[in-house]
Amino acid sequence: MAPEDFAALVLDLDAAVAWREEQRAAGRRVVSTNGVFDLLHAGHVGYLAWARAQGDALIVLLNEDDTVRALKGPERPIVTFGDRAQVLAGLRSVDAVVGFGERTPEVALERLRPDVHVKSAQYRLEELPERYVVEKHGGSIALAPHQPGRSAQGEIGPRVRRQPAAVSRFPAWVGRHVTVEIAEHLIAILDAKYPGRTVEAGRFQVPQVLVHRR
Helix, strand or coil: CCHHHHCCEEECHHHHHHHHHHHHHCCCCEEEEEECCCCCCHHHHHHHHHHHCCCCEEEEEEECHHHHHHHHCCCCCCCCHHHHHHHHHCCCCCCEEEEECCCCCHHHHHHHCCCEEEEECCCCHHHCCHHHHHHHCCCEEEEECCCCCCCHHHHHHHHHHCCHHHHHCCCCCECCCECHHHHHHHHHHHHHHCCCCCCCCCCCCCCCCCCCCC
């Protein structure tokens, strides 16, 4: 078997609609959810497993990179769309992944028409614009139990933000493409070679290694 045989499908919207129709014809209950899923962690994994348990197949609507930047700032996503989609597709709970280019998923949901759309219980039903699209086509919203402390903002973000000096002394790509640990190591080398000098953007030619922050 090929490696891709062990992964879920990563689809464009037209292909996702065709996939949805195949599930409908087979009498399967389709569940959807949406999100950024940057820096995938145990909270995400548990959430997606809960979502999958609400039906027979789970499709994840994944924010494309431009919308992540619009929602979370210019330094996000840390992991690009292609890599985020591949990681999600490797989870046992996920059957398909589709990207969308809007801030919220109503356009995609209008075409996919899932039987159930899952969101975190951190939200209230009246706060969800997608609710009206899903319910219009006979679907329902299910709110997954929230796991306190299990979030990129709550767990990972503070660890990265504890060392702002290291990132601020490097060109802008540091902190997005390079781990904080690597940035600190490079700073130590440069400080030893050029004592007392400030590392500024463009001053040194440092290899732009593409290693994501953990």
